[in-house]
Amino acid sequence: xxxxxxxxxxAHALPGPLLTELTALYASDEEFxxxxxxxxxxxxxxxxxxxxxxxxxxxxxxxxxxxxRSGGRLVAVAVTLDRHPDPAxxxxxxxxxxxxxxxxxxGHGRRLAAYVEDRFRTAGRTGxxxxxxxxxxxxxxxxxxxxxEETARxxxxxxxxxxxxxxxxxxxxxxx
Numbered sequence: 221x222x223x224x225x226x227x228x229x230x231a232h233a234l235p236g237p238l239l240t241e242l243t244a245l246y247a248s249d250e251e252f253x254x255x256x257x258x259x260x261x262x263x264x265x266x267x268x269x270x271x272x273x274x275x276x277x278x279x280x281x282x283x284x285x286x287x288x289r290s291g292g293r294l295v296a297v298a299v300t301l302d303r304h305p306d307p308a309x310x311x312x313x314x315x316x317x318x319x320x321x322x323x324x325x326x327g328h329g330r331r332l333a334a335y336v337e338d339r340f341r342t343a344g345r346t347g348x349x350x351x352x353x354x355x356x357x358x359x360x361x362x363x364x365x366x367x368x369e370e371t372a373r374x375x376x377x378x379x380x381x382x383x384x385x386x387x388x389x390x391x392x393x394x395x396x
Contacts, residue, residue, distance in 0.1 A: 221288050221290050221295070221328060221331050221335075222289045222290075223286050223287065223288050224287050224289070225286055226274070226278075226284075226285035226286070226287055228278050241293075241294040243266070244294075244320070245295075246265050246270050247265040248321035248322060249320075249321050250263055252356070255355050257381070280301055282301055283302075283315070285299050286299075286300065286336070288328060288335075290326075293320075296318060296320065296323070296328045296332045297317075297318050298314060298316060298318075298333075299317075300313065300315065300336055301313040310347075311345065311347040313349045314336055314350040315350070317329060317332060319332075330366065340390060341391075346391075347387050347389050347390055348387065350363065350387075351376055351383040352383060352384045353384075354373070354382040354383060366388070369386060370384050370385070370386055371385050
């Protein structure tokens, strides 16, 4: 799997083929889109809506959008925040990790999560947080299996949706 970072400058002017790929990825998971309520019609996600959603994510100065490819195909996307908007929160956040529905159960989500963890671990960060919608038991099971533990329940900042806040301690990797 190859991971690339979407430049902040491209958020408002995504190249057509990339925007088409991203739209297909977002639209592939209609179940999640229905749970999240991020798009007005989860069965009809438009390129301009995806571009606007990514531009909104990248409006945060410490945000990054990571694109994961396998065999040249976009298989997953992740959005990270180096700093949470709450200055009292010292941890980076994983705001979104979405795998194309056709690529599920192939390990892409686990590999992309490990990539994000390794990047923050290498940067000297000691933990990584994320929030999972309470109404998304599949995501809760996924993150729990990866070693994330519930630390709180509260509404998300953007939409007030009920969420489970989870954290994983990032310990140094043992060298062989």
